[in-house]
Amino acid sequence: MAFPENSSRQSLIPSFLYSSSSFTSSKRVVNLTQSMKSTLDSPPPTSTAGRIKRNFVIPAPKESSRRIEMFSPAFYAASTVGGILSCGLTHTAATPLDVLKCNMQIDPAKYKSISSGFGVLLKEQGAKGFFKGWAPTLLGYSAQGACKYGLYEFFKKYYSDIAGPEYASKYKTLIYLAGSASSEFVADIALCPFEAIKVRVQTQPGFARGLVDGLPKIIRAEGASGLYKGIVPLWGRQIPYTMMKFATFENIVEAIYKNVIPTPKEQCSKTLQLGVSFTGGYIAGVFCAFISHPADNLVSFLNNAKGATVGDAVNKLGLWGLCTRGLPLRIFMIGTLTGVQWVIYDAFKVFVGLPTTGGGSPAPAEK
Structure with a gap:
C-alpha cells in the first residue's frame, strides 16, 4: 500500500504515541508502515507459527464457573447425595425426639x-434408650x-418440559406439588420396611435391640408383607x-428474595442464601407437621399393634386424638428438622458448584 508523500498529510498513527523528535518526516512514517505490513504479510516460520498465533488470540471468558x-x-x-x-x-440426630414422640402417641397415659x-x-431405659432405632x-x-x-x-x-415455558411459570406451584408427590411415592417404598422396624424397636421394650435382630423377627412372624403393612398410611x-x-419452601424462598431482600439472589452471598434456605425450610416444616400429623399417629399405631386396622386406631384414639396427640413436639421437631435439611441439601449443592434451591420459576422447557 503506497501513501502520497505529501507533507500536509497527517499520519495514520496517533500523535500521542510518539514525539516530534522521533519521527521527523512523513516519509519515515510511510517506511515504518510498509515495513510493518511486510512483516505481518509474510508467513511465520513453521516452528513458531503456533506460538505467534497464540500470542495474538485473546481467549473468550468462560460462560460459567459451575x-x-x-x-x-x-x-x-x-441431588441424590x-x-x-x-x-x-437429621433424622438420626433427632432420634431422641422421635423415640419420645412415638411413645407419647402409643401410650399417652x-x-x-x-x-x-x-x-x-x-428412668426405665437409661440414656441409651433415647437412641433406640437409630440404625433403621x-x-x-x-x-x-x-x-x-x-x-x-x-x-x-x-x-x-411437558407444560412448556409459559404454563410452567404460570402454574409453578402445581409443578412443585406434582414433582414432590411423584418423588415421595417412590421414596416411601424405600422407607417403609425401616420405618416398621424403627417404630417397634422404639415403642416395644424387649422386641429387639435394633435393625439386625428386628428385621428377621418381623419376617418370621408376619412374612415380608409385615414390613409393608404400614405403606398406605405412610403414603x-x-x-x-x-x-x-x-x-411451601419454593414459594416462601421466592417471596423472600422478591419482597424482603433488595438484592437479586445471584448477587447474594452463599451464607445469606443458606440462611434463606433455613428460614423457608423451617416455616415449611411447621405447615408439614400440621397436615401430616393424623397419618403419623396412624403409622405409629398400626406398626405397634399386631393386626390393627385404621378403624381400630380411630376408635381408640378418636379424631381429636389423631390430630393432636404429640403435635407440639412434632411441630418443634419437624420445623427444625426441615430447616436443617434444606441447609444441608443446599450447602452440598453449593459445595459441588450448583445454585441453591428456589428463588425462581421451575426449570424452563428445553427447546
Missing part, C-alpha cells in the same frame, strides 16, 4: 408430656432422602407432608 451442568446426570446424582445427607443425618416423658424414658432410622431416611430430593429435581424438570403421611414441604 463444575456440574444443570439437569445433567451429574446434577441428579449430586445431598438428599441422603440431609435426611439421613404413661408419657403425658415432653418433660415427664423424657424422665420416664431415662439412618438407613431408612437416607434411602428416602435419596429418592425424595433426587427424583424431585427430575420430576420438576420433567413436568416443566398418607409422607406424600402430603412432602408436597407441603417442597411447594
Whole structure:
C-alpha cells in the first residue's frame, strides 16, 4: 500500500504515541508502515507459527464457573447425595425426639408430656434408650432422602418440559406439588420396611435391640408383607407432608428474595442464601407437621399393634386424638428438622458448584 508523500498529510498513527523528535518526516512514517505490513504479510516460520498465533488470540471468558451442568446426570446424582445427607443425618440426630414422640402417641397415659416423658424414658431405659432405632432410622431416611430430593429435581424438570415455558411459570406451584408427590411415592417404598422396624424397636421394650435382630423377627412372624403393612398410611403421611414441604419452601424462598431482600439472589452471598434456605425450610416444616400429623399417629399405631386396622386406631384414639396427640413436639421437631435439611441439601449443592434451591420459576422447557 503506497501513501502520497505529501507533507500536509497527517499520519495514520496517533500523535500521542510518539514525539516530534522521533519521527521527523512523513516519509519515515510511510517506511515504518510498509515495513510493518511486510512483516505481518509474510508467513511465520513453521516452528513458531503456533506460538505467534497464540500470542495474538485473546481467549473468550468462560460462560460459567459451575463444575456440574444443570439437569445433567451429574446434577441428579449430586441431588441424590445431598438428599441422603440431609435426611439421613437429621433424622438420626433427632432420634431422641422421635423415640419420645412415638411413645407419647402409643401410650399417652404413661408419657403425658415432653418433660415427664423424657424422665420416664431415662428412668426405665437409661440414656441409651433415647437412641433406640437409630440404625433403621439412618438407613431408612437416607434411602428416602435419596429418592425424595433426587427424583424431585427430575420430576420438576420433567413436568416443566411437558407444560412448556409459559404454563410452567404460570402454574409453578402445581409443578412443585406434582414433582414432590411423584418423588415421595417412590421414596416411601424405600422407607417403609425401616420405618416398621424403627417404630417397634422404639415403642416395644424387649422386641429387639435394633435393625439386625428386628428385621428377621418381623419376617418370621408376619412374612415380608409385615414390613409393608404400614405403606398406605405412610403414603398418607409422607406424600402430603412432602408436597407441603417442597411447594411451601419454593414459594416462601421466592417471596423472600422478591419482597424482603433488595438484592437479586445471584448477587447474594452463599451464607445469606443458606440462611434463606433455613428460614423457608423451617416455616415449611411447621405447615408439614400440621397436615401430616393424623397419618403419623396412624403409622405409629398400626406398626405397634399386631393386626390393627385404621378403624381400630380411630376408635381408640378418636379424631381429636389423631390430630393432636404429640403435635407440639412434632411441630418443634419437624420445623427444625426441615430447616436443617434444606441447609444441608443446599450447602452440598453449593459445595459441588450448583445454585441453591428456589428463588425462581421451575426449570424452563428445553427447546
